Amino acid sequence: MGTARLRSCLCTEESLHAPELLGWADRIRSAWDRTHSGLPVLPHRKVWEWIFIIQALSERGVLREGCRGLGFGVGQDPLAALFASQGCEILATDIGQAADAHWAATDQHASGPAQLNQDGICDPSVFDRAVTFREVDMRDIPSDLHGFDFTWSACAFEHLGSLAAGQEFILRQMDCLRPGGYAVHTTEFNVGSNTRTVGVGDTVLYRRRDLDYLVKALRSLGHAVDIDYETGTSPADLHVDHPPWSGPHLKIQLGRYVATSMALIIEKGPSGRTRPWRPNPAWRAHRLGQRIRFGALRAVETATSRGQ
Numbered sequence: 001m002g003t004a005r006l007r008s009c010l011c012t013e014e015s016l017h018a019p020e021l022l023g024w025a026d027r028i029r030s031a032w033d034r035t036h037s038g039l040p041v042l043p044h045r046k047v048w049e050w051i052f053i054i055q056a057l058s059e060r061g062v063l064r065e066g067c068r069g070l071g072f073g074v075g076q077d078p079l080a081a082l083f084a085s086q087g088c089e090i091l092a093t094d095i096g097q098a099a100d101a102h103w104a105a106t107d108q109h110a111s112g113p114a115q116l117n118q119d120g121i122c123d124p125s126v127f128d129r130a131v132t133f134r135e136v137d138m139r140d141i142p143s144d145l146h147g148f149d150f151t152w153s154a155c156a157f158e159h160l161g162s163l164a165a166g167q168e169f170i171l172r173q174m175d176c177l178r179p180g181g182y183a184v185h186t187t188e189f190n191v192g193s194n195t196r197t198v199g200v201g202d203t204v205l206y207r208r209r210d211l212d213y214l215v216k217a218l219r220s221l222g223h224a225v226d227i228d229y230e231t232g233t234s235p236a237d238l239h240v241d242h243p244p245w246s247g248p249h250l251k252i253q254l255g256r257y258v259a260t261s262m263a264l265i266i267e268k269g270p271s272g273r274t275r276p277w278r279p280n281p282a283w284r285a286h287r288l289g290q291r292i293r294f295g296a297l298r299a300v301e302t303a304t305s306r307g308q
Helices: 019-028 045-059 079-085 097-105 111-115 123-130 163-176 206-221 280-289
Strands: 008-010 068-071 090-093 131-135 148-153 177-190 252-254 255-269
Touching: 008 079, 019 045, 019 131, 045 148, 045 177, 045 255, 068 079, 079 090, 079 111, 079 123, 079 131, 090 148, 111 123, 123 131, 148 163, 163 177, 163 206, 206 255
Parallel strands: 068 090, 068 148, 090 131, 148 177
Antiparallel strands: 008 255, 177 255, 252 255
8 A cells, every 4th residue: 555545445454554554553552452462453354444444534634633523323433532632523423322222232332422432542631622422313314414524434334224225324424524525434345246245134235336336326426436346365365254253354254245344435526415316226126115136135144243
Protein backbone atom coordinates (compact mmCIF):
# COMPACT_ATOMS: atom_id res chain seq x y z
CA MET A 1 0.00 0.00 0.00
CA GLY A 2 2.77 2.45 0.85
CA THR A 3 1.49 6.02 0.75
CA ALA A 4 -1.29 5.26 -1.74
CA ARG A 5 -4.68 6.47 -0.65
CA LEU A 6 -6.96 3.76 0.69
CA ARG A 7 -9.93 2.76 -1.40
CA SER A 8 -12.77 0.31 -0.91
CA CYS A 9 -11.24 -3.15 -0.59
CA LEU A 10 -11.25 -6.55 1.06
CA CYS A 11 -9.43 -7.46 4.26
CA THR A 12 -5.95 -8.80 3.42
CA GLU A 13 -2.77 -9.36 5.40
CA GLU A 14 -0.91 -6.82 3.24
CA SER A 15 -3.39 -4.05 4.03
CA LEU A 16 -3.51 -5.03 7.70
CA HIS A 17 0.28 -4.64 7.97
CA ALA A 18 0.56 -1.35 6.08
CA PRO A 19 2.66 0.99 8.27
CA GLU A 20 -0.04 3.64 8.50
CA LEU A 21 -2.60 1.10 9.71
CA LEU A 22 -0.18 -0.46 12.19
CA GLY A 23 0.24 2.94 13.80
CA TRP A 24 -3.48 3.09 14.50
CA ALA A 25 -3.45 -0.52 15.73
CA ASP A 26 -1.03 0.52 18.47
CA ARG A 27 -3.18 3.56 19.22
CA ILE A 28 -6.18 1.32 19.99
CA ARG A 29 -4.17 -1.63 21.35
CA SER A 30 -6.11 -1.60 24.63
CA ALA A 31 -9.26 -2.58 22.68
CA TRP A 32 -7.80 -5.72 21.07
CA ASP A 33 -4.89 -6.68 23.34
CA ARG A 34 -6.67 -6.75 26.67
CA THR A 35 -4.22 -9.30 28.09
CA HIS A 36 -1.40 -6.76 27.53
CA SER A 37 0.60 -9.32 25.59
CA GLY A 38 2.55 -6.74 23.64
CA LEU A 39 2.41 -9.05 20.62
CA PRO A 40 2.31 -7.66 17.06
CA VAL A 41 -1.09 -6.84 15.61
CA LEU A 42 -3.36 -9.86 15.36
CA PRO A 43 -4.22 -11.24 11.90
CA HIS A 44 -7.88 -10.59 12.70
CA ARG A 45 -10.46 -9.00 10.46
CA LYS A 46 -12.12 -7.02 13.29
CA VAL A 47 -8.83 -5.27 14.04
CA TRP A 48 -8.48 -4.62 10.30
CA GLU A 49 -11.98 -3.11 10.14
CA TRP A 50 -11.27 -0.68 12.95
CA ILE A 51 -7.90 0.54 11.73
CA PHE A 52 -8.99 0.67 8.09
CA ILE A 53 -11.92 2.93 9.00
CA ILE A 54 -9.63 5.16 11.06
CA GLN A 55 -6.98 5.47 8.34
CA ALA A 56 -9.52 6.08 5.57
CA LEU A 57 -11.04 8.98 7.51
CA SER A 58 -7.63 10.30 8.59
CA GLU A 59 -6.41 10.41 4.99
CA ARG A 60 -9.46 12.42 4.04
CA GLY A 61 -8.79 15.06 6.66
CA VAL A 62 -11.89 14.66 8.83
CA LEU A 63 -10.27 13.38 12.04
CA ARG A 64 -9.54 16.82 13.44
CA GLU A 65 -10.90 19.54 15.66
CA GLY A 66 -14.29 20.80 14.54
CA CYS A 67 -15.35 17.77 12.44
CA ARG A 68 -18.57 15.94 13.25
CA GLY A 69 -18.94 12.17 12.95
CA LEU A 70 -21.94 9.85 13.11
CA GLY A 71 -21.51 6.18 13.99
CA PHE A 72 -24.15 3.53 13.29
CA GLY A 73 -24.51 0.23 15.18
CA VAL A 74 -21.47 1.14 17.23
CA GLY A 75 -21.76 -1.72 19.72
CA GLN A 76 -18.79 -1.38 22.06
CA ASP A 77 -16.09 -0.71 19.47
CA PRO A 78 -13.31 1.81 20.20
CA LEU A 79 -13.85 4.14 17.25
CA ALA A 80 -16.03 6.78 18.92
CA ALA A 81 -13.38 7.20 21.62
CA LEU A 82 -10.52 7.34 19.13
CA PHE A 83 -12.31 9.94 16.99
CA ALA A 84 -13.08 12.03 20.07
CA SER A 85 -9.40 11.90 21.05
CA GLN A 86 -8.59 13.41 17.64
CA GLY A 87 -10.80 16.42 18.33
CA CYS A 88 -14.02 15.29 16.62
CA GLU A 89 -17.55 15.76 17.91
CA ILE A 90 -19.24 12.36 17.78
CA LEU A 91 -22.81 11.11 17.81
CA ALA A 92 -22.68 7.35 18.44
CA THR A 93 -25.85 5.35 17.76
CA ASP A 94 -27.11 1.83 18.27
CA ILE A 95 -30.51 0.19 18.15
CA GLY A 96 -32.51 0.08 21.40
CA GLN A 97 -31.54 -2.70 23.78
CA ALA A 98 -35.02 -4.24 23.80
CA ALA A 99 -34.85 -4.63 20.01
CA ASP A 100 -31.27 -5.87 20.11
CA ALA A 101 -31.43 -8.52 22.83
CA HIS A 102 -28.98 -10.87 21.11
CA TRP A 103 -26.18 -8.31 20.87
CA ALA A 104 -26.87 -7.10 24.41
CA ALA A 105 -26.56 -10.67 25.70
CA THR A 106 -23.14 -11.02 24.04
CA ASP A 107 -21.87 -7.61 25.23
CA GLN A 108 -21.85 -6.20 21.71
CA HIS A 109 -24.53 -3.57 22.20
CA ALA A 110 -24.18 0.00 23.40
CA SER A 111 -26.88 1.46 25.62
CA GLY A 112 -24.99 4.63 26.46
CA PRO A 113 -21.70 6.48 25.98
CA ALA A 114 -19.92 4.97 29.01
CA GLN A 115 -19.43 1.65 27.17
CA LEU A 116 -17.64 3.40 24.30
CA ASN A 117 -14.55 4.44 26.25
CA GLN A 118 -14.13 1.37 28.44
CA ASP A 119 -10.63 0.80 27.08
CA GLY A 120 -9.41 4.26 28.09
CA ILE A 121 -8.58 5.35 24.54
CA CYS A 122 -9.78 8.91 25.11
CA ASP A 123 -9.21 11.16 28.10
CA PRO A 124 -12.49 10.89 30.06
CA SER A 125 -13.00 14.65 30.30
CA VAL A 126 -12.53 15.01 26.53
CA PHE A 127 -14.75 12.03 25.83
CA ASP A 128 -17.58 13.34 28.01
CA ARG A 129 -17.57 16.65 26.14
CA ALA A 130 -17.21 15.23 22.65
CA VAL A 131 -19.39 12.08 22.54
CA THR A 132 -23.14 11.77 22.79
CA PHE A 133 -25.26 8.66 22.35
CA ARG A 134 -28.65 8.13 20.76
CA GLU A 135 -30.77 5.08 20.00
CA VAL A 136 -31.23 4.83 16.22
CA ASP A 137 -32.60 2.02 14.07
CA MET A 138 -30.44 1.81 10.93
CA ARG A 139 -33.56 0.85 8.97
CA ASP A 140 -35.28 4.11 9.94
CA ILE A 141 -32.72 6.93 10.13
CA PRO A 142 -34.20 10.11 11.67
CA SER A 143 -34.38 13.03 9.27
CA ASP A 144 -32.69 15.41 11.74
CA LEU A 145 -29.37 13.59 11.39
CA HIS A 146 -27.63 15.61 8.69
CA GLY A 147 -24.63 17.82 8.00
CA PHE A 148 -22.00 15.39 9.34
CA ASP A 149 -18.46 15.36 8.01
CA PHE A 150 -18.30 11.57 8.19
CA THR A 151 -20.31 8.47 8.99
CA TRP A 152 -19.11 4.97 9.81
CA SER A 153 -20.11 1.47 10.86
CA ALA A 154 -18.08 -1.70 11.50
CA CYS A 155 -19.82 -4.85 10.24
CA ALA A 156 -23.35 -3.69 11.09
CA PHE A 157 -25.42 -3.28 7.93
CA GLU A 158 -25.36 -6.99 7.08
CA HIS A 159 -27.50 -7.52 10.22
CA LEU A 160 -30.53 -5.57 8.99
CA GLY A 161 -32.42 -8.61 7.73
CA SER A 162 -31.67 -8.76 4.01
CA LEU A 163 -29.26 -7.72 1.29
CA ALA A 164 -31.80 -5.10 0.23
CA ALA A 165 -32.09 -3.58 3.70
CA GLY A 166 -28.32 -3.17 3.95
CA GLN A 167 -28.09 -1.62 0.51
CA GLU A 168 -30.90 0.79 1.34
CA PHE A 169 -29.15 1.79 4.56
CA ILE A 170 -25.96 2.69 2.70
CA LEU A 171 -27.89 4.86 0.27
CA ARG A 172 -30.09 6.52 2.91
CA GLN A 173 -27.25 7.31 5.29
CA MET A 174 -25.66 9.45 2.58
CA ASP A 175 -28.33 12.03 3.48
CA CYS A 176 -26.61 12.41 6.86
CA LEU A 177 -23.46 13.82 5.25
CA ARG A 178 -22.62 17.30 4.09
CA PRO A 179 -21.59 17.59 0.42
CA GLY A 180 -18.00 16.34 0.25
CA GLY A 181 -18.41 14.28 3.43
CA TYR A 182 -17.25 10.66 3.71
CA ALA A 183 -18.89 7.38 4.64
CA VAL A 184 -16.76 4.38 5.62
CA HIS A 185 -18.58 1.13 6.34
CA THR A 186 -17.45 -2.49 6.59
CA THR A 187 -19.56 -5.58 5.98
CA GLU A 188 -19.48 -9.33 5.32
CA PHE A 189 -18.22 -10.41 1.89
CA ASN A 190 -18.83 -13.83 0.32
CA VAL A 191 -15.40 -14.86 -0.94
CA GLY A 192 -16.34 -18.15 -2.57
CA SER A 193 -19.41 -17.45 -4.69
CA ASN A 194 -20.80 -14.73 -6.91
CA THR A 195 -24.05 -16.66 -7.43
CA ARG A 196 -25.29 -18.31 -4.24
CA THR A 197 -25.25 -16.58 -0.84
CA VAL A 198 -27.23 -15.86 2.31
CA GLY A 199 -29.69 -13.19 1.19
CA VAL A 200 -32.04 -13.03 4.17
CA GLY A 201 -31.50 -13.55 7.89
CA ASP A 202 -29.70 -12.25 10.93
CA THR A 203 -26.43 -12.07 8.96
CA VAL A 204 -26.34 -11.79 5.17
CA LEU A 205 -23.29 -12.15 2.94
CA TYR A 206 -22.69 -9.69 0.13
CA ARG A 207 -21.27 -11.00 -3.13
CA ARG A 208 -19.28 -9.05 -5.66
CA ARG A 209 -22.37 -8.66 -7.84
CA ASP A 210 -24.29 -7.14 -4.91
CA LEU A 211 -21.58 -4.60 -4.16
CA ASP A 212 -21.10 -3.81 -7.85
CA TYR A 213 -24.80 -3.00 -8.03
CA LEU A 214 -24.56 -0.81 -4.92
CA VAL A 215 -21.52 1.04 -6.28
CA LYS A 216 -23.35 1.62 -9.57
CA ALA A 217 -26.33 3.02 -7.67
CA LEU A 218 -24.11 5.32 -5.59
CA ARG A 219 -22.31 6.64 -8.64
CA SER A 220 -25.59 7.23 -10.47
CA LEU A 221 -26.66 9.42 -7.56
CA GLY A 222 -23.54 11.59 -7.74
CA HIS A 223 -21.33 9.89 -5.14
CA ALA A 224 -17.75 8.64 -5.65
CA VAL A 225 -16.52 5.09 -4.91
CA ASP A 226 -13.33 3.29 -5.99
CA ILE A 227 -13.33 -0.44 -5.31
CA ASP A 228 -10.79 -3.30 -5.35
CA TYR A 229 -11.65 -7.00 -4.88
CA GLU A 230 -8.09 -8.36 -4.46
CA THR A 231 -8.33 -11.18 -1.90
CA GLY A 232 -4.64 -11.54 -1.01
CA THR A 233 -2.22 -14.41 -1.55
CA SER A 234 -0.30 -14.77 1.74
CA PRO A 235 -0.70 -17.89 3.93
CA ALA A 236 -2.90 -15.87 6.30
CA ASP A 237 -5.07 -14.79 3.36
CA LEU A 238 -5.45 -18.37 2.13
CA HIS A 239 -6.26 -19.78 5.57
CA VAL A 240 -9.96 -20.22 6.41
CA ASP A 241 -10.66 -20.11 10.13
CA HIS A 242 -13.32 -22.41 11.60
CA PRO A 243 -15.03 -22.41 15.00
CA PRO A 244 -13.72 -22.24 17.67
CA TRP A 245 -11.51 -19.70 15.81
CA SER A 246 -7.94 -20.73 16.44
CA GLY A 247 -5.83 -19.43 13.55
CA PRO A 248 -5.46 -16.34 11.35
CA HIS A 249 -8.90 -14.77 11.29
CA LEU A 250 -8.98 -12.84 8.01
CA LYS A 251 -11.26 -15.34 6.26
CA ILE A 252 -13.76 -17.45 8.16
CA GLN A 253 -16.25 -20.24 7.52
CA LEU A 254 -19.85 -19.08 7.95
CA GLY A 255 -22.11 -22.03 7.27
CA ARG A 256 -21.44 -23.22 3.73
CA TYR A 257 -19.66 -20.01 2.71
CA VAL A 258 -16.24 -18.44 3.26
CA ALA A 259 -16.43 -14.79 4.24
CA THR A 260 -14.12 -11.88 4.93
CA SER A 261 -14.57 -8.19 5.65
CA MET A 262 -15.17 -5.60 2.95
CA ALA A 263 -14.71 -1.86 3.46
CA LEU A 264 -16.58 0.76 1.43
CA ILE A 265 -15.33 4.35 1.23
CA ILE A 266 -17.87 6.74 -0.27
CA GLU A 267 -17.52 10.46 -0.92
CA LYS A 268 -20.73 12.45 -1.14
CA GLY A 269 -20.85 14.44 -4.36
CA PRO A 270 -21.58 18.19 -4.44
CA SER A 271 -25.13 17.41 -5.55
CA GLY A 272 -25.21 13.86 -4.20
CA ARG A 273 -28.68 12.60 -3.47
CA THR A 274 -30.56 9.53 -2.28
CA ARG A 275 -33.47 9.57 -4.70
CA PRO A 276 -34.40 8.59 -7.33
CA TRP A 277 -33.30 5.02 -6.63
CA ARG A 278 -34.84 1.64 -7.33
CA PRO A 279 -33.75 -1.59 -5.66
CA ASN A 280 -32.38 -4.48 -7.67
CA PRO A 281 -35.50 -6.31 -9.02
CA ALA A 282 -34.50 -9.55 -7.28
CA TRP A 283 -34.30 -7.68 -3.96
CA ARG A 284 -37.59 -5.90 -4.64
CA ALA A 285 -39.20 -9.33 -4.88
CA HIS A 286 -38.24 -9.97 -1.27
CA ARG A 287 -39.75 -6.67 -0.19
CA LEU A 288 -43.03 -7.91 -1.71
CA GLY A 289 -42.78 -11.07 0.35
CA GLN A 290 -41.61 -13.36 -2.45
CA ARG A 291 -38.82 -15.91 -2.24
CA ILE A 292 -35.33 -14.56 -2.96
CA ARG A 293 -33.27 -16.97 -4.98
CA PHE A 294 -29.98 -16.16 -3.30
CA GLY A 295 -29.43 -19.54 -1.66
CA ALA A 296 -30.18 -19.99 2.02
CA LEU A 297 -33.27 -18.09 3.21
CA ARG A 298 -32.34 -18.14 6.85
CA ALA A 299 -29.74 -16.85 9.25
CA VAL A 300 -26.16 -17.94 8.82
CA GLU A 301 -26.10 -21.64 9.46
CA THR A 302 -23.56 -21.49 12.28
CA ALA A 303 -23.43 -19.22 15.26
CA THR A 304 -21.89 -15.88 14.40
CA SER A 305 -21.60 -12.45 15.91
CA ARG A 306 -20.54 -8.94 14.98
CA GLY A 307 -17.27 -9.64 16.73
CA GLN A 308 -16.19 -12.32 14.22
